[in-house]
Amino acid sequence: MTIYTVQCGYAAYHANTVEVEAESLDAALEQAIERANDDPHWKALDHCGPTFIDAVAEGADADPWSGFASALPIPGRFTEEGEPPxxxxxxxxxxxxxxxxxxxxxxxxxxxxxxxxxxxxxxxxxxxxxxxxxxxxxxxx
Structure with a gap:
């Protein structure tokens, strides 16, 4: 059998509701992201996403990261995005x-x-x- 070192993760969802005034929907959405990112009133939602694989490497105590990518390729169904359409x-x-x-x-x-x-x-x-x-x-x- 082969030993693998695997980093798993899950998305913890937080929300921040802000109000903006803008000339268009696109402008409103851009302003909302900027305002929400600068605002300290984020609230944790009770939902966490499914567990996914961030990175994997073969071997015990191996570094699963190679630069900014997984050392071994991760099949789509195990990634945060899941299998692509x-x-x-x-x-x-x-x-x-x-x-x-x-x-x-x-x-x-x-x-x-x-x-x-x-x-x-x-x-x-x-x-x-x-x-x-x-x-x-x-x-x-």
Whole structure:
């Protein structure tokens, strides 16, 4: 049998309710985070998250950390985030035929760079960071 040194953890949840006044929802959320972080009135909630693995190394008294990462890779189902969702986009003839999401809620955005001949009055044609044209479709299940 092999000996492993494993660091386990759990998320202890705390909350702080603050009020902010802002021009938009995004601005309000940014201000709320800043105000909450500067405020000493955080309260512990009675819920703790499930135990997860922070880091693991082979051997007794081994350091489970290698820099800022686990010495050995941790399978997704043992991490704080859990197994990541899988998104399968089914295309045929250059057209998305279907989207299958497994393992949790996801948002699926499809960027289609085949914009030649498309009417910008009908299609939402955008430019990416390189200046290339594309259409964006939200195919979230």
């Amino acid at each position: 899988t998104v399968t986009v089914i295309m045929e003839g250059g057209v998305v035929q279907g989207v299958i999401a497994e393992g949790g809620a996801v948002r699926v955005l499809v960027k289609d760079y085949d914009t030649e001949g498309l009417d910008s009055g009908v299609y939402d044609i955008r430019r990416d960071e390189n200046g290339d044209l594309y259409t964006l479709t939200d195919r979230s299940p």
